[in-house]
Amino acid sequence: MQPLPKLGVGLAFQAPLRHMVEAKGHDFDFVEVVPDIFWTDCGPEASPRHIEDDDGIALVRRIMRRRPVIPHSIGLSIGSAHHFDQAHVAQMKRWWEWLRFPWHSDHLAYHLAEHRGDQANVGITLPLARDRESIDLLLPRIAEVLRQVPVPFLLENNVYYFDIPDGEMDEAAFVNTLCRESGCGLLLDLHNLYTNARNHGFDPMAVLSSLDLAQVGEIHVAGGMELDGFYLDAHSDVVPDPVWELLEWTLPRCPNVGGVVFELFGSWVDTVGIERVRNDLRRMKQLWATAQGETAGRLRRQPVRAQ
Amino acid sequence: MSLRVFQATLLQLIADPSFRDAVLAGHALDADLTQQEQARLRGIAGDRGLDINRTLHKGFRLGKLRAMLPLTCQVLGPKQLAREVSAFWKERPPSSFYFLPEALDFCDFLRRRNVRGKYLREVVAYERATLELERARVGAAPAQTVVFRHDPRTLLSTLAAGRRPRAIAEQRCRATGMKDGHGRVSWHVETLDDGRAPARRPRASGQ
Numbered sequence: 001m002q003p004l005p006k007l008g009v010g011l012a013f014q015a016p017l018r019h020m021v022e023a024k025g026h027d028f029d030f031v032e033v034v035p036d037i038f039w040t041d042c043g044p045e046a047s048p049r050h051i052e053d054d055d056g057i058a059l060v061r062r063i064m065r066r067r068p069v070i071p072h073s074i075g076l077s078i079g080s081a082h083h084f085d086q087a088h089v090a091q092m093k094r095w096w097e098w099l100r101f102p103w104h105s106d107h108l109a110y111h112l113a114e115h116r117g118d119q120a121n122v123g124i125t126l127p128l129a130r131d132r133e134s135i136d137l138l139l140p141r142i143a144e145v146l147r148q149v150p151v152p153f154l155l156e157n158n159v160y161y162f163d164i165p166d167g168e169m170d171e172a173a174f175v176n177t178l179c180r181e182s183g184c185g186l187l188l189d190l191h192n193l194y195t196n197a198r199n200h201g202f203d204p205m206a207v208l209s210s211l212d213l214a215q216v217g218e219i220h221v222a223g224g225m226e227l228d229g230f231y232l233d234a235h236s237d238v239v240p241d242p243v244w245e246l247l248e249w250t251l252p253r254c255p256n257v258g259g260v261v262f263e264l265f266g267s268w269v270d271t272v273g274i275e276r277v278r279n280d281l282r283r284m285k286q287l288w289a290t291a292q293g294e295t296a297g298r299l300r301r302q303p304v305r306a307q
Numbered sequence: 308m309s310l311r312v313f314q315a316t317l318l319q320l321i322a323d324p325s326f327r328d329a330v331l332a333g334h335a336l337d338a339d340l341t342q343q344e345q346a347r348l349r350g351i352a353g354d355r356g357l358d359i360n361r362t363l364h365k366g367f368r369l370g371k372l373r374a375m376l377p378l379t380c381q382v383l384g385p386k387q388l389a390r391e392v393s394a395f396w397k398e399r400p401p402s403s404f405y406f407l408p409e410a411l412d413f414c415d416f417l418r419r420r421n422v423r424g425k426y427l428r429e430v431v432a433y434e435r436a437t438l439e440l441e442r443a444r445v446g447a448a449p450a451q452t453v454v455f456r457h458d459p460r461t462l463l464s465t466l467a468a469g470r471r472p473r474a475i476a477e478q479r480c481r482a483t484g485m486k487d488g489h490g491r492v493s494w495h496v497e498t499l500d501d502g503r504a505p506a507r508r509p510r511a512s513g514q
Contacts, residue, residue: 040405040443051443055490081310113314115322120400122318123367124360129347133310161363162356165347199356230359 001152001185004217004258005102006292007068009284011277012220014266020274022062027281030068032261033060035095036075041088044119050091064099070218070259071095071104072187076145078155079110079128083119084141093148103217103258105154105187108175127160130167130174135181142182154217156187159195159233172210185217185256190246191263195224195233204242208250216254221247221284222263223272235265237272238280251287252294260284312337313344320352321360322400327352368392368401368409375410375438378466379417382430391422407442411435426462426472429455433463433482440486451484459496 008029013021021031038056042049063069076088092104109125128134145153157175169177179186188211190204197204221244223237239247239262251260262280264272316337320327330336330352336345351357369392373380380388395416401409414435417427436451455462457475459482465472479499486492 040407042443043408048445051445053443081314110314113318114311115315115318115400118400120318120322122321122364123401124321124363126314126317126321126360137310160356161359162351162354165350166343227362228359230356232359232363 001179001183001215001217001256003256004152004185007070007102007259008288009281010070010259010261011281012072012261012263013063014264014269016266016269017264017277018059020277022059022066024066027278027285028067028262029285030070030259031063032070032072033063035071035073035092039091041075044087049087060099068101069099070101070261071099072156072261073104073106076106077110077112078106078138078141078145079108079126079134080112081110081137082114083112084144085112086144089145089148092145096149096151101151103152103154103185104149105156105218107158108155108178109158125158127158127162127164129164130169130171132168135174135178138178139182142184146183152185152217154185154187156189156220157192159189159192161199161230163200170207170210172207176210176212176215179212179215186211186215187218187220188213188216188250188254189220189222189233190243190250191220191222191224191235191239192233194240194243194246195231198231204246205249208246213250213253214256216250216257218258219247219251219254219260220263221260221280234268235263236268237264238276239283244283247284248287251291254291255295260288309339309341309344312339313348316340316348317351320348320357321364322396324361327357364401365396368396371406371409372413375406376413376431376434378430378463379414379427379434381466381469382424382426382472383422384471387422387424391417391420394420407438411438411442414438426457426475429453429457429459430462430466433459436484437492440484440492448486453482453484454499455480455482 010030010032011017011021011028013031013033038060039050039052042051060069071092073088073092076085078084096104107125109127111122111125112119113122114120142153155178157171167174175186178184193204193207197207221239222233222235223240224232224234225236226232247260251257262277262284264277269277320330330349336348340348372392383391395413398416399412414431417431432453436453439451440448442448456477456479458478459480462472462475465475480496481499482494482496484492484494
C-alpha cells in the first residue's frame with residue numbers, strides 16, 4: 001500500500017453532529033462520511049440505480065469547503081459469495097471523480113446473501129472464514145476496485161459476535177496475506193479488535209503485534225456497551241481506556257497511516273455530550289502529533305515498507 | 308457454489324430461530340455444503356454470539372420501521388406491532404439497507420392482512436403516501452391523495468404527540484399531498500360533504 005497523506009484526526013459524520021462538522025475549529029482535521037446515506041440505491045433492476053440526495057450532496061460540498069472528506073462505505077458487501085456489486089464500485093468511482101478523495105474504505109465482511117431465491121440484507125456485517133478460499137474470492141474484487149477508483153482502498157477488520165470455527169489462518173495472518181496479495185490497505189478498527197478480544201477472550205496485543213502495521217492506512221476508535229453478557233461495538237460512548245492504550249501503542253508503529261477517526265452513532269450524541277466528544281478528539285490530536293514525531297524517529301532509524 | 312450456500316444458510320440461522328432449532332436438533336443441511344462447512348454451521352448454531360447477531364438484526368429491522376412509520380407503530384401499540392412485525396418478517400426477508408422500501412413493504416403487508424383497528428387503515432394510507440412523496444426518484448413526485456374517515460388533524464396530531472387516539476370525530480376528508488421544488492412535502496385537507504356514505508376504507512393513490 002502506498003503511504004497516505006497525513007490528514008490527522010477525523011470525525012465520522014452523523015446528522016446530530018452536523019453543526020460541529022460544518023463549523024470552523026481545530027478539534028479535528030477531516031470528516032469521514034458514509035457515502036451510502038447520501039444516495040438511494042434503488043436496486044439492481046432500477047435505472048438509474050443510484051439517486052443522489054440533493055440536500056446531502058449540498059452538505060458534503062459545504063463540509064469540503066473546510067475540511068477533506070473521506071468516504072467509508074457500507075454497501076459493497078465485498079465478501080458476498082453470490083455476487084460482486086459492480087454498480088456500487090461504479091458509484092464510488094463517480095464520487096471519486098467528484099471529490100478526488102485520497103483514499104476510501106469499506107468492510108472486510110458481507111451483509112448480502114441469497115435467501116429463498118432472492119437477495120437478503122441481514123443488516124449487520126458477518127465474518128468471513130479466514131481461509132484461502134475467502135482470499136481468492138476477494139483478490140479479483142479488490143483489483144477491480146483499485147482499477148476503477150485509482151486511490152488506496154482500505155478494508156476494515158470486522159467485529160464478530162460468533163467466529164467461524166477452524167479457520168486456516170488467525171486474524172493477523174489472514175489480513176496480512178490479503179493486504180500483501182491484493183494491494184489493499186487495512187482500516188484498523190481498534191474498537192472492533194477490543195470488542196472481539198473481550199467477547200472471545202484473547203489478547204488484542206497478540207493480534208496487533210502480529211499485524212503488518214505498515215499496511216494500516218486508517219485507524220478507527222469508538223466506545224461500546226454491554227448487552228446480554230456481550231460487549232457491543234455500539235458506537236455509544238467515548239473511547240474506553242483499554243482502546244486508548246491500544247491506540248497509544250499502535251499509532252506510532254503505523255508509518256503509512258493517514259488518519260485516526262472517532263465514531264459515535266447519532267442516537268447517542270445527546271447522551272454522550274458534545275464536550276466529551278471534543279475531549280476525545282483533542283486527546284486523539286495530541287496522540288497523533290506525538291506519534292508523527294515518534295514515527296519520524298523510528299523511520300530515521302529503520303525504514304518501514306509495506307510488503 | 309458451496310460458499311454461496313454456506314452464506315445463505317448462515318443468514319437463515321440468524322433470521323429464522325426455528326431453522327436454528329432444527330439445525331441444533333440435527334436437521335440435515337444442504338448437500339452442496341462440504342463436511343467442514345456443515346460442521347462450522349452446526350458450531351455457529353450453538354454459539355451464544357448468534358443470539359446477539361439476531362438481536363442486532365431485529366433491532367436493525369424494527370428501527371427502520373419505527374423511524375419511517377412512527378404513527379403506524381403508535382396506532383398499532385406495542386403488542387399488535389410485535390405480532391404484525393413477526394408475521395411480516397416471516398414472510399419478507401430484509402432486502403435493503405434503506406429504510407423506505409421496507410417501510411413501504413410493511414404498509415402493503417398491513418393493508419393485505421386486513422388488520423383490525425379503528426384508525427389503522429387511514430393512518431397507514433397517510434404514512435404510505437408520505438413515503439411515496441419522499442422516496443428518491445428522477446423527476447417530480449406524483450401528488451398523493453388519502454381519504455380519511457376521521458378528522459385527520461386530530462387523529463394525526465394525537466398520534467404524533469405519542470398518545471393512542473380515542474373517539475376521534477368521524478369526518479370524511481380528502482388529503483392531497485404534494486412535494487415542491489425544494490423537496491418540502493405539504494398536505495391540503497378538504498372536507499367531503501358530498502352526501503355519500505363515508506368511505507369504508509381509506510385509500511391512497513398517486514395522481
